[in-house]
Each structure stands twice: as C-alpha cells, then as structure tokens.
Amino acid sequence: MSGLKKTNIVLRKTIEELRRQASRSNAPIWGAVAEELSKPTRRRRAVNVSRINRHTAPGDIVVVPGKVLGAGDLDHPVTVAAFSFSKTAIEKIVRSGGRVLHIMDLLRENPSGSNVKIIG
Template sequence: MSYKRKFTNIVLRKTIDELKKTKSPAWKRVAELLLRPSRKRIVVNVSKINRYANEGDVIVVPGKVLGAGDLEKKVTVAAISFSYTALEKITQAGGRAIHIYELVKENREGKGIKIIT
C-alpha cells in the first residue's frame, strides 16, 4: 500500500512541486532525493564541496550544508538549508549560497549543475 508523503514545511513542498514540473532529469533526481524521510536526507560538509567542485561550478545539495572544513573555490551552492558557518565560508570564498528553489527559477533546464550526495 503506497501513500503520498506530505511535508509540513511549505517551502520544501513548493520546491519539490517546482522540481517535478521541469522536464530535466537532473531536477527530477533532486526532487526524488528531497522526497526521502528527513532522517535519511543528505548532509554535506563544505570540505566535500571543496573536494569535488571546480572553480565556478554550480553545486546542488539536496539537503543541508554544514561548515566543517574549508572552501577555497568560488562556487554557487544551492541547498535546502545551510548552517551559519557554511554560509560564512561560502561567502568568504567569493561564492554564492542560494535555495534550490531560486536556482530552479534561474536554470529550468538544469544544465551545468553538479549534484553532491
């Protein structure tokens, strides 16, 4: 028996709805990852972003970004939420930290994004 999961977070619901409306397989994968239960949602440290990103990349984290480690590259990071230290480190490196919903509005096709899980 399957049921449709309802989230109480209205921003998360709207973000998932917007991701499902796109025709991009990348955005559909992000929506699939966000539909997981909260205890299985992805948490990524800034050090992992630094390891896998190149200068100028657009990184999507379908979960939360935490501030452990250092970021030495200027990247755009889109996620559902950020810790305070992660926001500081991203902006100090010259990057941008935005919500996934904003990135979907800017880039409907999902071209040039890297999904870090």
C-alpha cells in the same frame, strides 16, 4: 499532491516545482533532486563544505538536496544551492567568493539544469 506527507510547506512547494520543471524542461536533474528531498529527514543528505571543496572546481554550480554544513574549508568560488545551510557554511562559501542560493532560486536561474552537479 502526489502522496507527499511533508509538513514543511516550503519543502512541499519545492518538491512540486522541481517535479514540474523536470517534465516541462526535460531536465532529469530536477527530478532527481525532488526524489532526494522526498526522503525522510533522517535520510536526507548533509554535506560539509570540505566535500564541496574536494569535488568542485572554481566556478562550478552544485546542488545539495539537503543541508550544507560548515565543517572544513572552501578555497575556491562555487555557487551552492541547497534546501538549507548552517550559518558557518554560508559564511565560508561567501568568504571564498561563492554564492549561496535556495534550490528554487537556482531552478529559476537555470531551468534546464545544465552544468549543475549534485553533491551528497
């Protein structure tokens, strides 16, 4: 289990699969996301919708290695993958025409990690 001490089984499985896919597909982005998720909860990233709005263009694919929060507005459609979302963040992303995914769903859709930005 490579020294993981996470009690959340979903988080453990996500980190393991991200590391596996990073080496299998030679996609360092998934290794970087796994490292971010391995940090303690208090050091994990929390990103507001407003930050996603500032740093993306319509149609971008972003991954947040942590939680997406609902502060701010999103005025263009983006695909956002994260470990968790607040209810208001989901509503705002969907309302703008975007998609909300768990990191594992994005990993299945895009195993090479091409055209994916890490925001946080």
